[in-house]
Amino acid sequence: MGEPVSLGEVQETLLIPLYGRARDAGDTRSILGDDMAVKLVEEIDYDFAKFTGPSLGGAVLRASIFDQYVRDFLDEHPDGTVVDLGCGLSTRFDRLDNGRVRWFDLDVDDTMALRRKFFEDTTRYTMIAGSLFSTEWYEQVRERSGPVFLLSEAVLLYFPPEEVNAVLGQLAQAFPSTPLAFDTGGPIMMNNQDRNPDFRQVPARMKWVCEDPRTLEQFGLALVESRTFASPQREVASRWPAKHRYGMRALSWFPPVRTYKLNLFRTEMSEPS
Numbered sequence: 584m585g586e587p588v589s590l591g592e593v594q595e596t597l598l599i600p601l602y603g604r605a606r607d608a609g610d611t612r613s614i615l616g617d618d619m620a621v622k623l624v625e626e627i628d629y630d631f632a633k634f635t636g637p638s639l640g641g642a643v644l645r646a647s648i649f650d651q652y653v654r655d656f657l658d659e660h661p662d663g664t665v666v667d668l669g670c671g672l673s674t675r676f677d678r679l680d681n682g683r684v685r686w687f688d689l690d691v692d693d694t695m696a697l698r699r700k701f702f703e704d705t706t707r708y709t710m711i712a713g714s715l716f717s718t719e720w721y722e723q724v725r726e727r728s729g730p731v732f733l734l735s736e737a738v739l740l741y742f743p744p745e746e747v748n749a750v751l752g753q754l755a756q757a758f759p760s761t762p763l764a765f766d767t768g769g770p771i772m773m774n775n776q777d778r779n780p781d782f783r784q785v786p787a788r789m790k791w792v793c794e795d796p797r798t799l800e801q802f803g804l805a806l807v808e809s810r811t812f813a814s815p816q817r818e819v820a821s822r823w824p825a826k827h828r829y830g831m832r833a834l835s836w837f838p839p840v841r842t843y844k845l846n847l848f849r850t851e852m853s854e855p856s
């Protein structure tokens with residue numbers, strides 16, 4: 584009998600990217616090589632096989648683009664701090680650990696309780712049980728001096744716009760001049776969730792529509808770059824099998840591909856006092 588799962592609605596969605604990464608690990612040309620995801624899928628008591636749709640592969644492409652944002656940051660700041668907000672059962676720390684980074688993985692209580700069954704804190708790796716919407720975790724991160732990278736992958740999409748707008752403003756104020764990576768989706772993606780075979784298997788639905796990430800600059804962010812599956816970083820594209828590299832480029836016009844964006848922002852400098 585595997586590890587039972589008892590997760591809230593949004594929390595359950597973490598099992599889709601987990602299964603996507605596990606399936607990818609079994610491919611001869613694996614993009615992420617996430618063998619830990621295979622172990623987690625084997626050990627968690629859940630009907631993963633019900634997920635069969637495009638979100639599995641999409642989660643892998645998405646993770647590889649976010650990985651590169653973090654890699655670029657760590658190339659510049661090898662002793663920097665990375666905070667993954669809504670980490671789920673991600674193994675990004677293991678993928679990107681350079682032996683020096685200080686890493687915080689944050690997620691809500693039930694997800695973190697599940698995560699703690701498989702992962703342990705170390706001197707450079709800390710799991711925090713809490714909400715990204717609360718300010719309680721800020722001090723723990725800010726105790727560290729030096730540059731911080733904040734990322735939140737496939738999390739904000741599930742929350743109402745007013746909550747997302749508020750938290751973006753809050754993060755911009757609390758972490759000035761800090762890179763912040765997260766994804767946004769346009770109305771086509773949001774309006775077609777019930778047609779997505781993976782989403783049909785879970786109760787949660789995405790709520791935040793953002794057609795143009797530049798509109799978020801009003802909350803104290805500056806857009807540094809915005810990518811789609813059709814425009815991954817060169818290093819990332821070179822690790823994608825040709826079917827994704829050329830296939831996604833050929834689909835660059837397709838509204839769900841064109842409007843799902845993997846964004847890198849930088850929060851504005853604080854106002855001089």
Ligand SMILES: C[S@@+](CC[C@H](N)C(=O)[O-])C[C@H]1O[C@@H](n2cnc3c(N)ncnc32)[C@H](O)[C@@H]1O
Nearest residue numbers: 594596597600669670671694714715736737738
């Ligand atoms: C689609 S999953 C993405 C997980 C992970 N980022 C990944 O890509 O594998 C959504 C995640 O949001 C987390 N989540 C839900 N509410 C949250 C909150 N208030 N604060 C932080 N994380 C939250 C869930 O527990 C879940 O891990």
